[in-house]
Amino acid sequence: MDTWESFKMAGKTLAANRLRSTLTMLGIIIGNASVILMVGVGQGAQKYASQQFQSLGTDVIFVITGTDNARRNVIAPPNRLVLADADAIAEQVPTVRSVAPQINGSELAIAGNNTKRATLIGTTDSYAIVRNAEVGSGRFLSNDDIKRNARVVTLGAAIAKELFPQGNPIGQLIRIRGTSYEVIGLMSEKGAFLGTNQDDTIFMPITTMTNQLTGRTSPYGVAIQVINVSATSNDNVDAAQFQIANLLRLRHRSTDMNAEDTFTIRTQQDALEIVGNITGALTILLAAIAGISLLVGGIGIMNIMLVSVTERTQEIGLRKAIGASPSDILTQFTIEAVILSLLGGAIGTGIGISGVLLLSVVTPLQAGISIGAIALAVGVSGGIGLFFGIFPARQAARLDPIVALRSI
Structure with a gap:
């Protein structure tokens, strides 16, 4: 069986089980949307802070009385x-x-x-x-x-x-x-x-x-x-x-x-670097937390695919009996998992981009749409589908056709 035929059969199988396919994709959708939205929020916060500092003047220097250590002395401030x-x-x-x-x-x-x-x-x-x-x-x-x-x-x-x-x-x-x-x-x-x-x-x-x-x-x-x-x-x-x-x-x-x-000198660039480091770390933290949803979604795909293997034992046995090789079965189930991940990633990307645009309208944050975050989220979701789909696909490919046909 060629790859195109495997894609067609995988698509028909997923279409025949719309509710299960939708629920399987839900974790991937939420994960992708969260990653894109959180990265957008972080970048928006960076831009907003930078604009606020620059509004004070980019060539400004602040000479402040006392040092950082001395200013902590609340009894006798410098x-x-x-x-x-x-x-x-x-x-x-x-x-x-x-x-x-x-x-x-x-x-x-x-x-x-x-x-x-x-x-x-x-x-x-x-x-x-x-x-x-x-x-x-x-x-x-x-x-x-x-x-x-x-x-x-x-x-x-x-x-x-x-x-x-x-x-x-x-x-x-x-x-x-x-x-x-x-x-x-x-x-x-x-x-x-x-x-x-x-x-x-x-x-x-x-x-x-x-x-x-x-x-x-x-x-x-x-x-x-x-x-x-x-x-x-x-x-x-x-x-x-x-x-x-x-x-x-x-x-x-x-x-x-x-x-x-007895003094401290600060420049606007110093402040911008500090704020940039803080908001950059927060962006990474938010994206990492949101990325957990992708992992959960991948585990959900594996669980559903394992259930699907059990439910489709008869189908697998019949296909093997009429000449389908283990590699054909492996390919079809892997393709189904990847389709679920990529489709969920695409839908989640659309929701995430919509959320970023809405955030730019209703808040002062100029949240940006990060191409890198989109590519990373979609790529990770596809990789997760492939990774977590391999085990159920191998389970299906290893089924003994005689044992499968006995359940008919």
Whole structure:
């Protein structure tokens, strides 16, 4: 019997037992759909995180006060960077384009009868340039505001809606710790980033925040938590990072050059690599968990095929009696198992792709359709069908035709 004839006979047999064939394929369908969908989710998460970081600016460098080990000390947290450090970086590092020092806080903001706790950032006019922040209306903080210690603020989109739900906030007053501040601008919506709503932020001149709220918390000057720096170009990020580190080491180590750094420098690329590694590992984990369904589906195919061999003992005996060889029987049963796997893989692929497209529509994740994941899932499902179909097929091929015919 030729291979084409074996395919035709296998197809007729599977068509005659539609319910059993469908249930047999179910594990493969679920497995393929799960693998494709989970890989799509993982890749979508990678793209989303990358876009969120890039929206902050690809040439941004963050100089953070303290080291990772020192920041774990909750009893005496480090407070080493000062405003003079930011000024020194701006003046002495040639590969730096803009510098924006930053003081963080959390305060209750009051506007009329509306009260909202918001993140408070004291910074300079360079912040909008370094962090790629866009003003929706009004204006951001200016250099004159910094020099005059002006009592002005620029609101994030979310906090503006909370405090002024009925109208335009520009020109209105808000109160923080009993002091009134004029709203001079409204930032464009930027959304959440790493669990923090960037629109739920109030920006204030760093001098005003120091004089009105935080005070002088370091004997060496105005203490700050972060220095936001933008390099002159993406190609100069590494050079700027090296030059900033050397400058701060000179400023912070007057005598002991072997002392530990009192700061940490991070770049956008560092953050992207960390997020990429995390989401990549999660993608592999999700795909591996989903791949278990393929294994279960393969075992289901073997079980059903073994049952099929028992049910078709008479058919096998008759075919052998009229001249079918063991290889013909082996080929037919193997083809049936492979057809079930490949057909289930194709249906599962269609469901998985549909799920990925639906996910892209209803969520912010730009889930991608991975050709590699599709090829791997379909190839694995076909291989599973072949692997788990061999044993039942050999069982059928080894049946003694005399014993099989006795059951007629």
